[in-house]
Amino acid sequence: MYRKLAFRLILVVGVTALLTIGIYSAFSTRAQSERMQAEVERHASQLSETVKRSTRYSMLLNQREHVHKIINDVGEDSTIHEVRVLNKEGKIIFSSRPENIGQMVDKKAESCFACHAADRPLERLSVLQRTRVFRIHPDSARILGVIAPIYNERACWEADCHAHSQSLSVLGVLDITTSLAQVDQQIEGSEKANAIFAVFAVFALSIIIGYFVRRWVGNPVNNLIAATREVGGGNLAYRIPHLGEDDLGMLARAFNTMTEKLSEARLQLFQSDKMASLGRLAAGVAHELNNPLTGVLTYSSFLLNRAGDNHEARADLEVIVREATRSREIVKSLLDFARQSVPKKSTANLNEIIGRSVAVLQKQLEVRGVQVAKCLDEHLPPVRVDANQIQQVIVNLLVNAADAIGEEGGSVTVTTSSVTLPPQGVAHIKRAFCPKGHDLMDNEVKVDGLASVKVAARWGGGKGDVLLDPVYGKTRHRYEVGLAEGHAAEFVCPRCGASLLEPGLRCPVCSAPGYALLVPPRGTIQGCTRRGCPWQYWEAVEAEGYREYIEMTVADTGSGISPDDMNKVFEPFYTTKEQRGTGLGLAVVWGIVDNHNGTIGVRSELGKGTIFTIRLPIDHER
Amino acid sequence: MNREFDVMIIDDEQVVLEAVAKVGTAHAYKVDVVGDGPTALRRLDHGRYRLVICDIMMPDIDGFQILEAVRSQHPETSVIMTTGYATVDHAVRSLRGGAVGYLAKPFTEEELLSAIHRGLRHPRNAEERLLRKGPPRTDPAGGPREESAWYRLGWISWVRMEQWGSAFVGVTDTFLETVGAVQRVQLGEETEEIVQGTSCARVVSQDGLSHDVLGPISGTIVETNRSLEAEIVRVQSDPCGKGWFYRVIPANPGYELEQLTEWSAHSTGPVHTQQ
Numbered sequence: 001m002y003r004k005l006a007f008r009l010i011l012v013v014g015v016t017a018l019l020t021i022g023i024y025s026a027f028s029t030r031a032q033s034e035r036m037q038a039e040v041e042r043h044a045s046q047l048s049e050t051v052k053r054s055t056r057y058s059m060l061l062n063q064r065e066h067v068h069k070i071i072n073d074v075g076e077d078s079t080i081h082e083v084r085v086l087n088k089e090g091k092i093i094f095s096s097r098p099e100n101i102g103q104m105v106d107k108k109a110e111s112c113f114a115c116h117a118a119d120r121p122l123e124r125l126s127v128l129q130r131t132r133v134f135r136i137h138p139d140s141a142r143i144l145g146v147i148a149p150i151y152n153e154r155a156c157w158e159a160d161c162h163a164h165s166q167s168l169s170v171l172g173v174l175d176i177t178t179s180l181a182q183v184d185q186q187i188e189g190s191e192k193a194n195a196i197f198a199v200f201a202v203f204a205l206s207i208i209i210g211y212f213v214r215r216w217v218g219n220p221v222n223n224l225i226a227a228t229r230e231v232g233g234g235n236l237a238y239r240i241p242h243l244g245e246d247d248l249g250m251l252a253r254a255f256n257t258m259t260e261k262l263s264e265a266r267l268q269l270f271q272s273d274k275m276a277s278l279g280r281l282a283a284g285v286a287h288e289l290n291n292p293l294t295g296v297l298t299y300s301s302f303l304l305n306r307a308g309d310n311h312e313a314r315a316d317l318e319v320i321v322r323e324a325t326r327s328r329e330i331v332k333s334l335l336d337f338a339r340q341s342v343p344k345k346s347t348a349n350l351n352e353i354i355g356r357s358v359a360v361l362q363k364q365l366e367v368r369g370v371q372v373a374k375c376l377d378e379h380l381p382p383v384r385v386d387a388n389q390i391q392q393v394i395v396n397l398l399v400n401a402a403d404a405i406g407e408e409g410g411s412v413t414v415t416t417s418s419v420t421l422p423p424q425g426v427a428h429i430k431r432a433f434c435p436k437g438h439d440l441m442d443n444e445v446k447v448d449g450l451a452s453v454k455v456a457a458r459w460g461g462g463k464g465d466v467l468l469d470p471v472y473g474k475t476r477h478r479y480e481v482g483l484a485e486g487h488a489a490e491f492v493c494p495r496c497g498a499s500l501l502e503p504g505l506r507c508p509v510c511s512a513p514g515y516a517l518l519v520p521p522r523g524t525i526q527g528c529t530r531r532g533c534p535w536q537y538w539e540a541v542e543a544e545g546y547r548e549y550i551e552m553t554v555a556d557t558g559s560g561i562s563p564d565d566m567n568k569v570f571e572p573f574y575t576t577k578e579q580r581g582t583g584l585g586l587a588v589v590w591g592i593v594d595n596h597n598g599t600i601g602v603r604s605e606l607g608k609g610t611i612f613t614i615r616l617p618i619d620h621e622r
Numbered sequence: 623m624n625r626e627f628d629v630m631i632i633d634d635e636q637v638v639l640e641a642v643a644k645v646g647t648a649h650a651y652k653v654d655v656v657g658d659g660p661t662a663l664r665r666l667d668h669g670r671y672r673l674v675i676c677d678i679m680m681p682d683i684d685g686f687q688i689l690e691a692v693r694s695q696h697p698e699t700s701v702i703m704t705t706g707y708a709t710v711d712h713a714v715r716s717l718r719g720g721a722v723g724y725l726a727k728p729f730t731e732e733e734l735l736s737a738i739h740r741g742l743r744h745p746r747n748a749e750e751r752l753l754r755k756g757p758p759r760t761d762p763a764g765g766p767r768e769e770s771a772w773y774r775l776g777w778i779s780w781v782r783m784e785q786w787g788s789a790f791v792g793v794t795d796t797f798l799e800t801v802g803a804v805q806r807v808q809l810g811e812e813t814e815e816i817v818q819g820t821s822c823a824r825v826v827s828q829d830g831l832s833h834d835v836l837g838p839i840s841g842t843i844v845e846t847n848r849s850l851e852a853e854i855v856r857v858q859s860d861p862c863g864k865g866w867f868y869r870v871i872p873a874n875p876g877y878e879l880e881q882l883t884e885w886s887a888h889s890t891g892p893v894h895t896q897q
Contacts, residue, residue, distance in 0.1 A: 283707065287679065290706030293728035295637035301730040302645055321730070328728050335708065346876025356871060360813055360842050388817075388840050388873040 005221065006213040013209050014202045021201060025194035033187045040144055040183060041131050047074070048148040048176045051083060060155050064094075071096050074176075081143055081177040085150070088172055133180065141181035148174040220248040227255060236263035264601050268594075279591060282334045289331050297324040336588065345384045345596075350416055350550055350616070351376045353387050357394035358414070361402075369409030370402045377417045383550050383618050389592040390616075396585045397554040397612055404558025404610060413555045419615070420548050429453055429472060429525060433518040434493035434500060440517065442467060453517065455500055457481055457489035457529075465494060472525065472538050479531060488512040488530040502526060509535040549598075549615040556611075561604040569602060625669035627654045629738060632662045632688065633677040633704075638727070642675065645731050651738065659683030663691055671699050673741040675725070678705035678712055686719060693720045700744040702737050704729075713819030713836060714881045717776025722800070724776075724819070724836060736831040740800035748777060748796050773882035775819070775838035780862060780885065783875065788844060791816070792866040793825065793835050793857070803828040804857055809846050809867055816841060816870060818878050823867055825857075839878050841870035 051074055058066035067085075075083045075096020084095035090105040132145045150172045157166040164171055223240050230238040236259055240252040304317040358372050365372060394414070401412040432440040432453045442454035452467035457479075464481025466489075483489050490513070491500040505514035507528035514535075516524045522540035561569060570590040593600045597617050604610040628651040631642040639655040646653035654671070656662040659682050666674070674692055678685035689701050703716035708726035716724045722744040725737045745751065774780040777796040783789050798804065808824040816822035822837030847866050850857055857865040872878065 287707040290708070290727040291635040291638055294635075294706070295641050295728075297728040297730055298641035298645060298734065301732065302641075302648070305731055324728065325730075332708070346874060348874075348876070356842060356873070360815070363813065386874060386877070391873055 006210060006218050009213050010206045010209055014206055017202050017205050018198055021194070021198040025191070025198070029187060029191055029194065032190060033183070036183045036186065037133070037144065037180070040178060040180065041146065044144060044146040044176055044178050045130070045148070047080075048146050048174050051176065052148055052150065052174050055085075060159055062159070067094055079178050079182070081179050083174075083176050086173045086175065088168065088170065093172070141179050142184055143177050144180050145175060145177040148176075150174060216244075216246065217248065220244065220252060224248070224252060224255065227252075227259075231259050231262070236266060265599070268599050268601075278587075286331045286335045289327075293324060293327055293331065297321065297328065300324060345386050347382045347384050348387045348390075349380065349382055350385070350390070350552060351378075351380055353385075353390050354394055354414055354416065354552070357391050357398065360391075360395060361398050365398070365402055365412075368402055368405070369407075370405055371409075371411040372398070373411055373413045375413060375415040377415075379418075380416050380550060381418055381548070381618055383616055385596055385616060386592075390596075393589045393592050393614070394552075394554070396589050400585060401554060401556035401558060401610070404556055404560070406559065410557035410609075412557075413553075415553045415555075417551050418548060418618070419551045420546055429517075429519055431519060432525070433520070434496065434498050435518070436493065436496050436498050438493050438495040438498075440493070452478065454494055455491045455515070455517075456494040456497075457483060457491055459483060459487065459489035466491070468527070472536060472541055477531075483531050485532045486530065488528075491515045491529055501529070507533055507535045509533055548618040550618060552614045552616075554612045554614075555609060557609045560606040560608055560610055561602070562606055566602070566604065570600075627652045627669060627671050628673060628742060630654045630656060630662065630665070630671045630674045632656045632659065632674065632680070632685075634658060634680045635677070638677070642734065645734050646738065649735060649738075651742075659685075659688055662688060666692065666696055666699070671696070673700050673702065673738065675702045675704055675737070675741075678703055678716070679707055686715065689716065689719050689721055698746060700741045702741045710817065710819040714775065717778065717819075717836070718881065718883060720776075722777055732832065733834070736833045739802075739831055740797070740833060743800040743802070744777065745796065745799060771879075772885035773838060773879055774885045775836060775882055778836050779822070779838040781838040781879075781882070783872075783879070787871065788869050789839060789841065789872050789875070790866045791822070791838060791868045791870055793823070793861055795861045797833075797835070798825070798858055798861055801825055801827045801831075801833050804854060806854060807850050807857060807867070808832075809850070810843055812843050812846055814843050815873075816843060816868065818881070835867075838882060839870065839872050840874055841872040843868045843870050845869035 051070065055067045055070050058064075058070070071083050071085070071094050074080065080096070082095065082097050082100070084092050084097075084100065086105055087093050092100050092103050092105060095101050130147050133142055134145070135142055149170045152164060152166070152168045152171050156164045156171060223242070227238055227240045238259065239256050243249045243252050243256075300317055300320040304314065304321055307314040307317055354374065354376065358374065362372075398412060398414075405412070434440060440453050440455060442452050452469065455466050455468060457464060457466045461483075462481065464479075464483075466481065466483075467478040469477050492498060493500060500515045500517060501513050502516035505516065505526060506512070507514050507530065510528060510530055510533050512528050512530035512533060514526050515529050516526045519525050519538070522538070525536065525538040527537070528535040570586050590600060593614055593616070599615045601613045602610060603613075629642075629646050631639055631646075631653060633639050633642075634657060636657070639657065643653045643655050654665065654669070656665060659680055662674075662676075663683070674688070676685045676688050685703055685705070689703065692699050692701050700722045701720070702723040702725055703712070703721045704725040704727055705712050706727040713724045713726075722741055723737050725733065729737075772780060772782050774794060777794055777800075779791065779793050779797070781789050781791050805826045805828045808826065810816060810822060816837040816839075818838065818840045819836055821834035823835040824832050825835060826832045846868055850865065850867075859865065
C-alpha cells in the first residue's frame with residue numbers, strides 16, 4: 001500500500017494542500033483578529049473620551065455624586081468590565097465597581113505601566129500606547145484597557161475648591177477596561193471553520209487525484225506489470241490491450257513492439273537449428289541416394305541404347321530413364337538446399353544485386369502483369385555477401401510474389417535501407433562445454449523448446465541437476481533439485497565432475513561464486529550460482545553492441561499467407577503451389593540469410609499481400 | 623597378366639563399379655575396377671592406365687589425395703573426378719587440382735562415355751604446350767587486345783573479365799581437341815543463369831557424343847554468340863576469340879575468380895591460387 005504510486009501521490013498532494021491552507025488561514029485569522037481588536041480599541045477610546053467630557057463639568061463643580069452616577073451608568077454595559085478614575089497618587093477615586101474605591105494602584109500595574117515605565121511619568125501618549133490587553137486569570141477572557149489622562153486646566157486651579165495647584169500637568173487617569181470575550185469567540189469560530197475547510201479540501205483532492213491517478217497511471221502500469229510477467233514467463237504472443245495516446249500508451253506500444261521483435265528472434269533461433277539439421281540430413285540423403293541412382297540410370301540408359309526395335313522394352317526403359325533423371329533433379333535440389341552452408345562472400349552492393357535479379361525476371365514478370373517498383377537507398381553501404389546466393393534469395397522472393405499475385409496482376413515493391421539495431425539479448429547458447437571438453441547441451445530437457453545446458457549442482461544439503469536456460473540473459477533455469485531460492489551451489493560437469501566455478505569470480509550482483517562455461521567459438525559465458533540471481537555475462541555478445549544492418553523488404557499485393565501456414569513457410573518441402581513447387585524456395589532463402597548471420601521475417605494479411613523483411617549485418621572487419 | 627588398361631574406376635560403391643565396367647567393356651575399353659584408395663595406388667604403381675575415374679568421398683584415402691598422387695607420380699594418366707555429393711566446390715577443386723573432367727553422379731551411359739572419350743584424348747603435353755604458347759592472343763570481341771585478366775576452369779572453359787564488369791566465357795582449345803570434330807553447340811539463352819562448375823553449354827561432336835561444358839563463372843547471360851550457329855567452324859578455329867560462347871554479368875566474381883587458374887600473360891605456367 002505505502003509503496004503504491006497512487007498512495008504516495010495522494011500523500012504528497014494532501015500534505016501540500018494542508019500546508020497551503022494552514023498558512024493561509026493563520027495569516028487571515030491574525031489579520032481578522034487585529035482588525036476586530038482595533039475596532040474595540042477605537043470604541044473604548046471614544047467611550048473614555050465621552051466619559052471624560054460628560055464628567056468634566058461635575059468635576060469642576062466638585063459634584064462627586066454626579067460623577068459616580070455617570071460612571072456607574074456607563075459601567076452597567078455588559079461588554080464593559082470596569083470604568084474607574086485614579087488620582088495622581090494612584091488612588092481609585094471613582095469606579096463602576098464600588099468595592100474598588102479607595103484602593104491604591106501600584107504604579108507598576110498594567111494600567112500605569114505605559115506612562116510610569118521609566119519611573120518618570122510621560123505626559124502625552126498616543127492612543128496605541130494608552131491601550132493594553134491582559135488577563136485577570138490565565139483562563140479568563142482577555143481584557144482590553146484604555147487609559148485617558150485627565151490634564152490640568154485653568155478651570156481646575158481657578159475652581160472654588162482649590163483642589164489642584166497650577167504646577168501639575170496631569171491630575172489623574174480615566175481607565176476603561178472592556179472584555180474581549182466576544183472577539184476571542186469570533187476568532188475561535190473562524191479558526192474552526194478554516195480547519196474544517198482544510199480537512200474537506202484534502203479529502204476532496206485525494207478523491208479526485210486518486211481517481212485520475214488510477215485511471216491515467218494505475219491501470220496502465222498494472223497492465224504493463226501484468227504484461228511483463230507474461231512475457232517474462234515466456235508468453236511472447238502477449239500484447240497489451242487498450243493503448244492510450246499518452247506517455248504510458250507510448251510505453252505500452254513500445255513494449256508490444258519489443259515483444260513482437262523478441263518473438264521474431266525466437267522463431268529465427270528455432271528455425272536456425274531446424275534448418276541446420278535438415279541441411280545435414282538432406283546432404284547425407286542426397287549423397288547416399290546418388291550411388292544407387294547411378295546404378296539405375298547407367299543400366300537403364302545402357303539397356304535403352306541396346307533395345308533396338310523392341311518397342312515395348314524401349315518404352316518401358318524410357319520411363320525408367322526419365323524417372324531416374326527426375327529423381328536426379330530432386331536430389332540435386334536437395335543438395336542445392338544443403339549447399340547454402342558456406343557463403344562465398346565478397347564485397348557487394350545490395351542495390352546492384354537487386355537490379356540484376358529484377359532484370360533476370362523482367363520479361364517473365366511483365367508477361368504475368370506484375371509491376372516491380374524499386375525504392376532503394378542510394379547511399380547503402382557495401383556489404384560482404386555471397387552475391388550469387390543473395391540474388392537467389394531475391395529471385396525466389398520475386399517468383400513467390402508473382403505466384404501470390406496470380407492472374408489478376410499486381411505489384412511488387414523492393415526497398416533497401418540501412419538500420420542500426422541494439423544487441424539482440426536473444427543470443428542462443430548452441431554449444432557449451434566443461435573445462436575438460438564434455439558437451440553440456442541436453443536435448444532431452446528443453447527450456448522453451450531449445451536444448452538446455454545441463455550442469456550438476458552440489459551444496460551442503462544435496463546434489464542434483466540444474467538445466468540452464470540456453471538463451472543468454474534469460475533465466476528460466478530448471479532446478480531438478482531442492483535447492484532453496486537464494487542459495488548458491490557449486491556447479492560441476494555432470495559427466496566428469498570437474499568444477500565449473502571460475503576461481504576468483506564473484507557475482508557482481510550478489511557476490512555469490514560465479515561459474516564459467518566454454519561456448520566456442522564465442523569465448524566463455526559467466527553466470528551466478530545462486531538460485532534466483534539473474535546475473536550472466538557473455539563478453540563476445542556484449543562486445544558486438546549495437547550493430548548496423550542493411551534492411552531489404554519485398555512486399556507484394558498478392559493473396560497473402562494464412563496464419564496456419566505462417567509458421568511453416570520456411571520449412572523445406574512445404575508448398576502451397578502443389579505440382580508447380582518443390583517447397584524448397586523459401587527454405588533456401590532462409591538458409592542463405594541465416595548463413596549470412598542475417599534475419600528474415602514475414603508479415604502477411606490474407607487478401608492484401610505479404611512483406612518479407614531481410615536484415616543482413618554490415619561487417620566492418622573485412 | 624596384361625597390366626595395360628584404358629580405364630581404372632575407383633569407387634567404394636559396388637553398383638557404380640559394375641555399371642562403369644559394363645558400359646566401358648561394351649564400348650571395347652579395358653576397364654579395371656578398384657574398391658578403395660590404397661589398392662588403387664598400388665595397382666597404379668604396377669600397371670599402366672590411360673585414365674582414372676575416381677570417387678571423391680571414400681574412406682581411408684579421399685579422391686583428392688589420389689588425384690594428387692596420380693598427378694605427381696603418373697603424369698601420363700588423366701583423372702576424372704566423380705561424386706554423389708556434387709557440389710560446385712568439389713567440381714572447381716577437382717579441375718583446379720588437375721583433373722581433366724568432373725562427372726556428377728548419377729550419370730547416364732552417354733555422359734559416362736563422353737567423359738571417358740575426352741579423358742582418353744586429353745593431350746599428354748597440354749601443360750607443356752600451355753607454357754610454350756602462353757595465354758590467348760586474340761580478343762573475344764575482335765577488337766584490339768587489352769591487358770585484361772584471363773582465367774580458366776581446368777582444361778575446360780575460360781573467362782575473360784572486361785573492364786566494365788561483364789565477362790566473356792568460352793571453351794578452351796584443349797577441351798575441343800579432346801572432343802574432336804564439332805558438329806554443333808547448344809547454348810543457353812540470354813537472361814539465363816550459368817553457375818560455376820556446372821554445365822553451361824553442350825558441345826555435340828560429329829561422332830554423336832554430347833559433351834557438357836562446365837561454366838567457369840556464375841552469372842546471368844546478357845549475350846549469346848549467335849554467329850556460332852551459322853559458322854560452327856569459328857569454335858574450333860578461334861576458341862578464345864571469335865568462338866566465345868557468352869557475355870555474362872558475373873554474380874560473384876570477387877570470390878569465384880579466386881577459385882580459377884589465372885591464365886596470365888606474365889606467368890610462365892598455370893598459377894594455382896588458393897583461397
